Amino acid sequence: MEQTAQSKSRYGMVIDLDRCTGCGVCMVACAVENNVAPAEQKATERTGVTWLRVYPVSNGEGFPANDTVFIPMTCQQCGNHTPCVSVCPQNAVEVDPSTGIVGQIPQRCLGCRYCMTACPYHARYFDWWDPQWPEGTEVLLNPDVAPRMRGVAEKCNFCHGRLHAARTKAAAAGRKEIAAGDYVPACVESCPSRAIVFGDLADETNEVSRLSHSINTFQFLPKLGTAPKIFYHSAKEWVRKMADRAPLA
Amino acid sequence: MRCKGLILMLSGVLASLAIGWFAFPAALYRTEAQPMQFNHAVHTGEQNGMTCDMCHEFTENGSFKGIPTIAKCTECHSAAIGSTESEKVLVEQFVTPHKEIPWKVYSRQPDNAYFPHAAHVKRAEIKCEECHGPHGSSSTLPVYQVNRISGYSRDIWGRNISGLPSHPWEGMKMDRCVRCHAERHRDDSCLDCHK
Numbered sequence: 173m174e175q176t177a178q179s180k181s182r183y184g185m186v187i188d189l190d191r192c193t194g195c196g197v198c199m200v201a202c203a204v205e206n207n208v209a210p211a212e213q214k215a216t217e218r219t220g221v222t223w224l225r226v227y228p229v230s231n232g233e234g235f236p237a238n239d240t241v242f243i244p245m246t247c248q249q250c251g252n253h254t255p256c257v258s259v260c261p262q263n264a265v266e267v268d269p270s271t272g273i274v275g276q277i278p279q280r281c282l283g284c285r286y287c288m289t290a291c292p293y294h295a296r297y298f299d300w301w302d303p304q305w306p307e308g309t310e311v312l313l314n315p316d317v318a319p320r321m322r323g324v325a326e327k328c329n330f331c332h333g334r335l336h337a338a339r340t341k342a343a344a345a346g347r348k349e350i351a352a353g354d355y356v357p358a359c360v361e362s363c364p365s366r367a368i369v370f371g372d373l374a375d376e377t378n379e380v381s382r383l384s385h386s387i388n389t390f391q392f393l394p395k396l397g398t399a400p401k402i403f404y405h406s407a408k409e410w411v412r413k414m415a416d417r418a419p420l421a
Numbered sequence: 422m423r424c425k426g427l428i429l430m431l432s433g434v435l436a437s438l439a440i441g442w443f444a445f446p447a448a449l450y451r452t453e454a455q456p457m458q459f460n461h462a463v464h465t466g467e468q469n470g471m472t473c474d475m476c477h478e479f480t481e482n483g484s485f486k487g488i489p490t491i492a493k494c495t496e497c498h499s500a501a502i503g504s505t506e507s508e509k510v511l512v513e514q515f516v517t518p519h520k521e522i523p524w525k526v527y528s529r530q531p532d533n534a535y536f537p538h539a540a541h542v543k544r545a546e547i548k549c550e551e552c553h554g555p556h557g558s559s560s561t562l563p564v565y566q567v568n569r570i571s572g573y574s575r576d577i578w579g580r581n582i583s584g585l586p587s588h589p590w591e592g593m594k595m596d597r598c599v600r601c602h603a604e605r606h607r608d609d610s611c612l613d614c615h616k
Contacts, residue, residue: 270610275612278533279615316535332616336535337482340540341539343539344483344543346543
């Protein structure tokens with residue numbers, strides 16, 4: 173009991189772009205799970221909050237060679253000199269050594285938005301307004317995730333509330349380790365075409381670990397050396413070639 | 422006339438101390454009444470011998486249910502057992518009309534803090550008393566106070582305005598959580614306790 177050893181995991185995802193149909197269910201599931209309020213009237217592409225955003229990207233060819241791919245973009249959970257962590261003047265961002273998850277602590281955040289500038293993936297968002305839910309819908313909020321106030325930055329944390337729930341379940345049963353099936357982020361769970369595989373990259377027996385090494389799997393902006401833990405997969409060469417620039421409109 | 426200066430200074434110091442120790446806490450905290458009296462000792466004492474987990478249960482997936490709902494009280498109090506005033510209130514105002522008792526929770530943490538009872542109570546086998554003191558064997562409810570600015574219960578900071586606890590169980594600020602974890606060689610990361 174004295175020494176409370178903790179496991180070392182490295183959670184990550186492989187997203188199969190050939191399977192993604194761009195339906196956007198993951199975006200909705202993400203917002204609901206993480207208590208992201210409906211967008212303010214004045215919100216724009218840049219000022220709205222979407223921890224997960226699906227970008228359509230075209231190969232720019234005319235008919236019949238034209239082709240479009242949908243790219244779900246979220247915090248890439250950088251494993252190496254994580255840009256947002258290194259610039260935060262507040263220590264409000266941290267890489268959890270036992271999970272590899274990049275955590276954002278809103279109550280520590282002063283709202284300078286340096287992290288948003290530093291993030292090469294544009295995966296961070298700022299709360300320009302206090303969250304507001306239509307009257308009566310507050311009861312539907314997820315109690316495992318605290319809503320954020322105006323003036324702080326926020327982003328994906330792999331549905332950390334679900335990791336808490338899985339850990340609590342393990343603790344109640346006297347187990348140290350969580351059962352892998354107990355921790356599945358909302359986007360992964362909701363995807364109708366099963367395009368996202370999630371799990372512990374450090375566990376080599378895991379499907380996500382195997383897929384992350386498989387052929388045609390790539391990361392975005394590898395030249396920056398940020399070692400993202402989100403991997404993408406596509407058999408199409410033009411899609412893989414996009415990896416060297418952020419796929420942002 | 423140096424003496425006069427000294428007296429003036431001392432009375433200033435005393436006045437500041439009085440403000441700091443008595444006026445400030447009185448201004449900072451507001452006392453709120455609990456919906457009714459509750460006597461843990463009657464239930465958990467020898468005569469009835471109930472264990473904590475008969476009322477403070479865990480759900481199947483390990484989360485802590487906290488203060489029991491009125492359904493639990495109804496199991497025994499569908500009609501008054503004794504003749505105390507507090508039981509009369511219970512039966513008339515809550516059990517009969519099936520209304521939940523709006524308890525004020527002394528240990529309630531801010532929304533963005535996450536505290537799992539299962540890991541502490543079930544896996545690490547820490548006693549309730551270590552964090553909550555003798556609440557489970559008390560016969561009257563302590564005074565409930567809220568911080569007017571933050572809206573948090575006074576028990577998070579601790580009863581003593583200086584922040585130095587008069588009893589080891591008092592206060593549950595972040596530094597207390599982290600200190601105990603450090604003593605037990607637990608590495609923490611922010612998101613372990615924040616949500």
